Amino acid sequence: MAANKIVPSRTALFLLDLQVMYAKMDPSFDALMTHTASVVKAARSKGITIAHCRVAFTESEVANVPDTNPTFSQLKHDPSRTAMLNINSSEAAFHPAVAPEDGDIVVRKNRVGPFFNAPQDVHAIFKGRGIDTLLLAGVSTGGAVAATVVQASDLDYRLFVVEDSCADRNKETHEFLMKFFAKRATVIKSEELMTLVK
Numbered sequence: 417m418a419a420n421k422i423v424p425s426r427t428a429l430f431l432l433d434l435q436v437m438y439a440k441m442d443p444s445f446d447a448l449m450t451h452t453a454s455v456v457k458a459a460r461s462k463g464i465t466i467a468h469c470r471v472a473f474t475e476s477e478v479a480n481v482p483d484t485n486p487t488f489s490q491l492k493h494d495p496s497r498t499a500m501l502n503i504n505s506s507e508a509a510f511h512p513a514v515a516p517e518d519g520d521i522v523v524r525k526n527r528v529g530p531f532f533n534a535p536q537d538v539h540a541i542f543k544g545r546g547i548d549t550l551l552l553a554g555v556s557t558g559g560a561v562a563a564t565v566v567q568a569s570d571l572d573y574r575l576f577v578v579e580d581s582c583a584d585r586n587k588e589t590h591e592f593l594m595k596f597f598a599k600r601a602t603v604i605k606s607e608e609l610m611t612l613v614k
Contacts, residue, residue, distance in 0.1 A: 420602055422576070422612045424463035428521065428547045429456065429578075431468050432530070432554025432561055434514045437500055437507040442585055445555050446511075452553050452581040453513040455606045462613045465547060467521035469530045469538070471560075472508040473501050477526050477535070487528060521545070529563030531571065539571055549574040551609070552601070553581035557590040565597050575601035578609065 431452065439446035456466055473491065478498055481488045491498045500507045503524070516522045521541055527533045542550075550573045554560050561582050568575055577597050584590040594603050604612070 420612055421614045422464070422549060422551070422609075423614050426547055427549040427551060428465040428467040428542060428545075429459040429551045429553065430530075430564070431456070431466070431514055432552065432564055433469070433471055433556070433559070434511045434554055435470050435507070436509050436511055437505075438555050439511050440507070442583075444585075445583055448555065448581065448583045449511040450513045451606075452578075455553060455578060455581050455609065456514055458606075458610055459551070462610065464551070464613075465521060465545060466517070467523070467542075468510055468514070468516045469523050469525055469554075469560075470508060470510060471501060471526070472503045472505070472524050473498070473526055474503050481526070485527070488526065525560075527563075528559050529567045530560070531564075531567040542573075548572075549576070551576045551578055553578045555583050557582045557584035557593050558586065559584075562593055562597075565600055569600040576612075577601045577603045578606050579603050580606050 434449050439449055460466060478491045481491065483489045499505060502508060510516060523536055523538050525534045530538050550568055552561055552564055565575060579594055597603055
């Protein structure tokens with residue numbers, strides 16, 4: 417297989433944290449999610465699996481976050497943030513522009529990255545479908561996307577990062593990380609995607 421060619425049957429477009437709450441926090445995130453809907457449509461048309469991941473917690477999952485976790489242990493002391501990230505919260509729902517459809521993979525995470533300390537074994541789900549290539553899109557570049565690049569690379573996935581379907585509130589962070597990701601992934605623009613599909 418050519419290093420930069422994408423085989424649809426072995427590929428998932430993995431959408432990270434494209435949730436209502438993040439769209440409300442930053443208008444540029446909302447615009448990104450609307451833009452990413454066209455990437456999802458193009459990927460579907462080529463037979464690429466669509467996978468959706470959101471950060472959301474049950475009450476027991478919040479209680480089980482150890483105090484050593486600096487990002488999520490604070491939920492135990494912040495009732496409003498806990499309510500926002502509750503599994504049934506409208507804020508934690510997927511953005512309607514990129515909502516899951518029948519046949520899509522839908523997972524949750526309880527940490528910044530999706531592969532460790534998650535409610536389900538995301539790696540096993542991908543392997544069960546024969547997926548060894550991930551196209552990454554989501555928010556934020558410095559959070560979920562960066563964590564997923566590192567984790568998925570260590571799990572031996574072929575990685576593509578769709579640069580214009582990722583965003584960070586800090587533009588400099590986004591630009592720096594896209595250069596950093598190139599060590600572990602192929603960074604592409606959304607318009608390049610269709611030209612790479614076999």
